[in-house]
Amino acid sequence: MTDDKVKRRLTTVLCADVYGYSRLMEADETGTLETLRRYRTAIARLVERHDGRIVNTWGDAVIAEFTSVVEAVQCAVELQQEISNQGSGASQANPMQFRIGINLGDVMVDGTDIYGDGVNIASRLQELAEPGGVVISSSVYDQVHNKLSVGFDCLGQRPMKNIAPLTSYRLTLGGRTAAPESFPLEESAAPSERSRAARMEDRRAPSSSTNVVSDWLTKLPRPVAAALTVSAFLILINLFTGHKIWFHWPVAAILFAVVLRMVLGHRPESDREGQR
Numbered sequence: 001m002t003d004d005k006v007k008r009r010l011t012t013v014l015c016a017d018v019y020g021y022s023r024l025m026e027a028d029e030t031g032t033l034e035t036l037r038r039y040r041t042a043i044a045r046l047v048e049r050h051d052g053r054i055v056n057t058w059g060d061a062v063i064a065e066f067t068s069v070v071e072a073v074q075c076a077v078e079l080q081q082e083i084s085n086q087g088s089g090a091s092q093a094n095p096m097q098f099r100i101g102i103n104l105g106d107v108m109v110d111g112t113d114i115y116g117d118g119v120n121i122a123s124r125l126q127e128l129a130e131p132g133g134v135v136i137s138s139s140v141y142d143q144v145h146n147k148l149s150v151g152f153d154c155l156g157q158r159p160m161k162n163i164a165p166l167t168s169y170r171l172t173l174g175g176r177t178a179a180p181e182s183f184p185l186e187e188s189a190a191p192s193e194r195s196r197a198a199r200m201e202d203r204r205a206p207s208s209s210t211n212v213v214s215d216w217l218t219k220l221p222r223p224v225a226a227a228l229t230v231s232a233f234l235i236l237i238n239l240f241t242g243h244k245i246w247f248h249w250p251v252a253a254i255l256f257a258v259v260l261r262m263v264l265g266h267r268p269e270s271d272r273e274g275q276r
Helices: 020-025 029-049 069-088 118-129 138-142 184-218 220-242 249-263 269-273
Strands: 006-020 052-058 059-068 097-111 113-115 136-137 150-161 163-173
Touching: 006 020, 006 029, 006 069, 006 118, 020 029, 029 052, 029 059, 029 069, 052 069, 052 113, 059 069, 059 118, 069 097, 069 136, 069 138, 069 163, 097 118, 097 138, 113 118, 118 136, 118 150, 118 163, 136 138, 138 163, 220 249
Parallel strands: 097 136
Antiparallel strands: 006 059, 006 097, 052 059, 097 113, 136 163, 150 163
16 A cells, blocks of 8 residues: 655745846846846855755746755845845846745645645745845744844734735844845834934943942942941031031041941851840
């Protein structure tokens, strides 16, 4: 008997698609196909570098899978950066840009192909991405948000064709989306926040000596700190109210009382019991 049971596995699926492919082909078929072939070569090289494999290619789309979620996201970021660098040196008016979606999910395996919601969700996430951008599912975000030096902009739950709404995240780099030519995000306000904080630090700078004295007093025992504060107050009163020096007597009495209290407070317990 043959085993007809469907094989399944948990994997990370990356779906990449050319934005406006039909428009590009209409404008320049030969140039668009040549550019697509060059970018597919770069995609295959980066996928292999991050221990992934190309599952399928049709038209302008590419499906790849990775055993590591982190490697999949790193591959997507490097891919968008390389395409952006190649496109910036091109003379064409409409450079080719990819949209990428990444999902971690259960898939059905048929030979070298994979099917199921795990793949479909990655494809729908790709449709939510901006040209040159990367959108990931919440399952991917949970695995990578504290492992990569990139930012994440929550898109909330977006409706997707034939897929139940799920929370997705857009990758950001340096306060902008992973697409260098994309729209700025809320994180772009960070430089102004940093400059405002710097101005606040400048305003607080003159009081730094006061803060040092305050911190030093807080580290002392409470009676000692109180005695020193009162003594300093008496000295200031004496200096600003007359030429006759009188502060040494009350200050000496205060310090003597504090020292006596500390000495008596640190006596061995046996001495205290003996007195009682």
